[in-house]
Amino acid sequence: MEVVKTIERVRSLVKKVRKQDKTIGLVPTMGALHIGHISLIKTAAQRSDFVVVSIFVNPTQFGPSEDFDKYPRPFEQDSQICRDNGVDVVFAPSSEEMYGQSSLTWVDVDKLTEPLCGRSRPGHFRGVTTVCSKLFNIVLPDFAFFGQKDAQQAIVIRRMVADLNMPLEVVVCPTVREKDGLAVSSRNKYLTESERKDAPLIYEALKKGQTMIASGTKETRQILDEIKEILNRSKLIEPEYVEIVDAGTLQPAEVVESELLIAIAAKLGSTRLIDNIRVDASKY
Ligand code: AMP
Numbered sequence: 001m002e003v004v005k006t007i008e009r010v011r012s013l014v015k016k017v018r019k020q021d022k023t024i025g026l027v028p029t030m031g032a033l034h035i036g037h038i039s040l041i042k043t044a045a046q047r048s049d050f051v052v053v054s055i056f057v058n059p060t061q062f063g064p065s066e067d068f069d070k071y072p073r074p075f076e077q078d079s080q081i082c083r084d085n086g087v088d089v090v091f092a093p094s095s096e097e098m099y100g101q102s103s104l105t106w107v108d109v110d111k112l113t114e115p116l117c118g119r120s121r122p123g124h125f126r127g128v129t130t131v132c133s134k135l136f137n138i139v140l141p142d143f144a145f146f147g148q149k150d151a152q153q154a155i156v157i158r159r160m161v162a163d164l165n166m167p168l169e170v171v172v173c174p175t176v177r178e179k180d181g182l183a184v185s186s187r188n189k190y191l192t193e194s195e196r197k198d199a200p201l202i203y204e205a206l207k208k209g210q211t212m213i214a215s216g217t218k219e220t221r222q223i224l225d226e227i228k229e230i231l232n233r234s235k236l237i238e239p240e241y242v243e244i245v246d247a248g249t250l251q252p253a254e255v256v257e258s259e260l261l262i263a264i265a266a267k268l269g270s271t272r273l274i275d276n277i278r279v280d281a282s283k284y
Pocket of ligand 1: 029183
C-alpha cells in the first residue's frame with residue numbers, strides 16, 4: 001500500500017492501473033476510520049480491482065462554528081487500518097494540495113441540499129459535492145462508495161453524478177451500528193458517558209417509525225409523534241429535526257407511500273448526531 005500526498009502521484013498510479021484494464025474503487029473519508037468506514041473499504045475491495053481511500057478533512061464542508069479544528073486526525077492508525085483491509089492507495093492531500101490556488105469554482109446541487117441537514121449547515125453540501133467532484137476527477141474511479149448513515153449526502157452525490165454525466169457508479173453501503181443500535185460515527189467519541197447511554201434512543205425511535213409503517217400506519221404525523229415521544233425520554237437529546245421524507249425528493253411525506261426516509265438529527269451536549277432508516281412502504 002502506498003500513502004500518497006500529491007495529486008500528481010495518485011494520477012500516475014491510477015493511470016497505470018487503467019492501462020491494465022482494472023477497475024478502480026474510491027472510498028472518500030475524513031479519516032478517524034472506524035468499522036463503518038471499514039465496511040465501505042471491504043465492499044470496495046470486493047467490487048473493484050484497485051482500492052483508493054482518500055483521507056481529507058475537507059475545510060469547505062465545515063461551517064465557521066463547527067468542529068474542523070477539533071476533528072480527530074489519527075493518521076498512523078488510519079493508515080494501518082487501510083493496510084490491514086487491502087487498500088492499494090491512501091490519498092491524503094493537504095488543504096493546499098487540494099485547494100492550492102484559491103478556487104473560484106463550486107459544484108452545487110439544488111433543492112436536495114435545502115431540507116434536513118441543509119437547513120442548519122448552509123454551504124455544507126456545496127463543500128461535499130465540490131470536494132467529491134475534485135476527488136472523482138483526480139482518481140477517475142469506476143465506483144465510489146458512500147454510507148447510508150449520511151443518507152442525504154449519498155442522495156445528493158448520486159444526483160450530481162447523474163446530472164453531470166460523471167462516468168462512475170455510486171454505491172451506497174448499509175449503516176454499521178454498535179451493538180445497542182447507535183450508528184457508528186467518528187463523533188461518538190465526543191459523547192459523555194451519560195450522553196452515550198441515551199444516544200441509542202435515536203435508533204430506537206427510528207425503528208419504532210419503521211415498525212409503525214410495517215404494521216400499516218398511514219399518517220406520518222402519527223409516526224412522528226411516537227418518534228418524538230421516544231426521543232423525549234432523554235433530557236440530553238435535543239432534536240434538530242425529525243422528519244419523514246420522500247427518499248427521492250427529500251420533501252416531507254404526509255402519507256406513507258413509496259420509498260421513504262425517516263431521518264433524525266439531534267444534539268447531545270455539543271455533539272451533533274444524525275441517523276436514518278430507509279423504508280420501502282410499497283412492501284407493506
Ligand atoms: P466521513 O469520514 O464521516 O466523511 O465518512 C466517510 C464515509 O463513511 C461516508 O460515506 C459515510 O457515510 C460513511 N460512514 C460513516 N459512518 C458510517 C457507518 N456507521 N456505517 C456506514 N457508513 C458510514
